[in-house]
Amino acid sequence: MPYKNLFKHIDQKVTLTTEEKEVVFSFFRVKKLRRRQFLLQEEDICVDFAFVSEGLLKSYVLDEKGNENVNLFGWEGWWIADFQSFLFQTPATLAIEAMEDCELLLLSKENYERMLDEVPAMERYFRLVYERSLATKDQRLVHAQTYSAEEKYISLIAMYPELLQRIPQSLLASFLGLTPETFSRIKYKKK
Amino acid sequence: MPYKNLFKHIDQKVTLTTEEKEVVFSFFRVKKLRRRQFLLQEEDICVDFAFVSEGLLKSYVLDEKGNENVNLFGWEGWWIADFQSFLFQTPATLAIEAMEDCELLLLSKENYERMLDEVPAMERYFRLVYERSLATKDQRLVHAQTYSAEEKYISLIAMYPELLQRIPQSLLASFLGLTPETFSRIKYKKK
DNA sequence: CGGATCGTTGATCAACTTCAACGGTCGTGG
DNA sequence: CCACGACCGTTGAAGTTGATCAACGATCCG
Numbered sequence: 001m002p003y004k005n006l007f008k009h010i011d012q013k014v015t016l017t018t019e020e021k022e023v024v025f026s027f028f029r030v031k032k033l034r035r036r037q038f039l040l041q042e043e044d045i046c047v048d049f050a051f052v053s054e055g056l057l058k059s060y061v062l063d064e065k066g067n068e069n070v071n072l073f074g075w076e077g078w079w080i081a082d083f084q085s086f087l088f089q090t091p092a093t094l095a096i097e098a099m100e101d102c103e104l105l106l107l108s109k110e111n112y113e114r115m116l117d118e119v120p121a122m123e124r125y126f127r128l129v130y131e132r133s134l135a136t137k138d139q140r141l142v143h144a145q146t147y148s149a150e151e152k153y154i155s156l157i158a159m160y161p162e163l164l165q166r167i168p169q170s171l172l173a174s175f176l177g178l179t180p181e182t183f184s185r186i187k188y189k190k191k
Numbered sequence: 192m193p194y195k196n197l198f199k200h201i202d203q204k205v206t207l208t209t210e211e212k213e214v215v216f217s218f219f220r221v222k223k224l225r226r227r228q229f230l231l232q233e234e235d236i237c238v239d240f241a242f243v244s245e246g247l248l249k250s251y252v253l254d255e256k257g258n259e260n261v262n263l264f265g266w267e268g269w270w271i272a273d274f275q276s277f278l279f280q281t282p283a284t285l286a287i288e289a290m291e292d293c294e295l296l297l298l299s300k301e302n303y304e305r306m307l308d309e310v311p312a313m314e315r316y317f318r319l320v321y322e323r324s325l326a327t328k329d330q331r332l333v334h335a336q337t338y339s340a341e342e343k344y345i346s347l348i349a350m351y352p353e354l355l356q357r358i359p360q361s362l363l364a365s366f367l368g369l370t371p372e373t374f375s376r377i378k379y380k381k382k
Numbered sequence: 383c384g385g386a387t388c389g390t391t392g393a394t395c396a397a398c399t400t401c402a403a404c405g406g407t408c409g410t411g412g
Numbered sequence: 413c414c415a416c417g418a419c420c421g422t423t424g425a426a427g428t429t430g431a432t433c434a435a436c437g438a439t440c441c442g
Contacts, residue, residue, distance in 0.1 A: 061333055069337045071329065084326040093333070116315070123314045124307070130321035135275040137328040138262065142252055142284070144335045145368035146260045149430065169389065177336035182430055184390055340398070360421065370399060375422055 002030045002053045002103050009051075009077050013128045014121045023119055027111035033057075033098040039080075040096040046085035048106040052078050055102030058171060059094045070174040073099075073167065079129065099167070144177055152176045153186045193221050193244045193294050200242075200268050204319045205312045214310055218302035224248075224289040230271075231287040237276035239297040243269050246293030247357060250285045251365070261365040264290075264358065270320065290358070335368055343367045344377045 003025060010016060016024065028051075033039060039057060040046050050057075052074045059080060060070045071094060074080030085092035086109060107115070116123050143155055156176060157164060163172060173183035194216060201207060207215065219242075224230060230248060231237050241248075247266045250273065251259045262285055265271035276283035277300060298306070307314050334346055347367060348355060354363060364374035 061337060063337055069333070071333055083322070083329055087322055087326055116318075120311050120314070123311070123318055127307075127314055127318045127321065130318065130325055131274070131278055133325060134321055134328065135278055137325065137332060138274055141328060141332050141335060142260070142262055144332060146252060146254055168387090170387095179431055180389070181391085181432085185430095188390085359419090361419095371421075372400085372423085373398060376398095379422085 002105060003028070005053045005076055006051050006105055010122075010125055014125045016119070016121055020119050020121060024115060024122060027115045028105040028107055031104045031106050033102040033104065035098055035101055037098050038095060039098065039104065040082055040085075040092055040094065042093060042095050043091045044085075045089055046082040046092045046094075047089075048108055049079060049081045049086055049112055050074070050096075051105040051107070052076055052080060053103045053105055055098060055104075056100045056166060057096055057098050057102060059096045060174070061093055062095070068171075068174055069177070070171055073163065073171075073175065075166075099171075149176075149178050149182050150186050150189075152178065153183065193296060194219070196244045196268055197242050197296055201313075201316055205316045207310070207312055211310050211312060215306060215313060218306045219296040219298055222295045222297050224293040224295065226289055226292055228289050229286060230289065230295070231273055231276075231283055231285065233284060233286050234282045235276075236280050237273040237283045237285075238280075239299055240270060240272045240277055240303055241265070241287075242296040242298070243267055243271060244294045244296055246289060246295075247291045248287055248289050248293060249362060250287045252284055253286070259362070259365055260368070261362055264354065264362075264366065266357075290362075340367075340369050340373050341377050341380075343369065344374065 006028070007021065010024070030053075031039075031050075033055070039048075039050060040059075042062070054076060056073065056075045057080055058070050059072045059074070059082065060068045063069060072080065074096075080096060082092040082094040082096070084090065085094070089109065116126070143152060147155065153176065156172065169183055169187075170180040173180045176183070197219070198212065201215070221244075222230075222241075224246070230239075230241060231250075233253070243265045245267060247264065248271055249261050250263045250265070250271060251261045254260060263271065265287075271287060273283040273285040273287070275281065276285070280300065307317070334343060338346065344367065347363065360374055360378075361371040364371045367374070
């Protein structure tokens with residue numbers, strides 16, 4: 001049942017009729033990824049907006065030295081894409097890679113727009129999703145620019161305790177804009 | 192004509208009938224602020240989403256040492272608020288202050304929601320606004336976490352050359368998460 | 383067993399901050 | 413109308429945080 005999580009998510013925000021659900025349904029296609037496979041590579045155009053039905057992915061940029069810099073983790077119930085690239089259909093700067101075997105529901109740019117035309121409730125759904133997303137990103141930006149390494153660590157474990165179980169420490173470090181070494185040192189200082 | 196800029200902005204994204212425009216119109220109220228006056232103070236609830244019709248504002252957090260950390264500048268044609276506080280009606284962490292005399296169009300949370308119920312096209316309008324905003328914030332976050340001070344400076348002047356004319360250098364520094372001293376040194380190195 | 387991956391720890395280093403002083407400009411009040 | 417203070421940008425010297433480089437141990441898996 002790949003669509004179960006999606007409709008659960010949608011139902012939390014808007015009400016769709018059975019017919020609308022079927023229309024919405026018809027715009028998606030299922031894609032499975034195995035660990036380490038890519039949903040998107042840098043320089044490609046991000047044609048799909050992905051709803052994570054099962055699994056876990058990361059989006060990141062590589063700097064000139066080859067360091068991964070994680071921008072976002074996406075797990076069950078999250079949307080993931082290179083938004084810039086998806087919206088404007090320009091080459092992506094982010095790569096998106098599966099960290100666990102994944103089941104994704106893909107929505108192409110075309111279908112995204114058609115769906116929004118045909119099902120106005122989805123317009124609201126995405127407005128609501130984006131609102132929350134903006135609030136979170138605002139916060140992350142403030143944290144990134146004002147917090148010390150230690151404060152970032154503390155706020156991470158307060159905000160996403162689940163992540164600690166599921167994601168290698170070095171990637172959490174990267175998500176916070178820290179090196180793995182710094183992350184490790186702080187962790188031990190805190191005990 | 193305080194509403195001219197707003198409708199120009201809306202017209203770029205969606206089409207409203209004359210009646211719809213009047214409904215939309217009716218939800219806003221005009222507010223003028225003089226330089227240094229506050230639209231929002233920390234700990235207050237952000238009740239209004241503000242469209243900047245004229246002027247320039249900054250939103251920022253104060254750290255424990257009293258340093259301003261600028262999160263956003265808002266000028267003609269931009270929306271500004273403490274989004275977290277506005278959405279969830281929780282105490283604000285951001286302050287919003289006029290840097291020039293301003294004319295604002297305020298939309299209360301209640302009216303925001305009513306407007307979205309009554310004028311579906313506005314649902315689309317905000318969805319489109321948020322899409323672009325998300326793409327930009329994503330980028331800023333990546334820059335904040337991966338760029339050196341010099342790279343941040345370069346990307347700022349490439350992205351917002353107008354800002355250099357209008358905004359004191361020390362605030363641009365803060366916007367980038369740098370000290371004014373560092374900003375100044377880089378500026379001279381680059382010439 | 384052998385290799386890859388991940389976290390830890392130590393030593394050194396560099397980028398940026400902090401602290402301090404100074405000079406220029408602008409606006410305001412005496 | 414001038415003088416003073418506020419504000420802003422610049423410059424230098426010293427300090428700190430976190431990055432870098434390097435080595436090592438543990439675990440997992442084929």
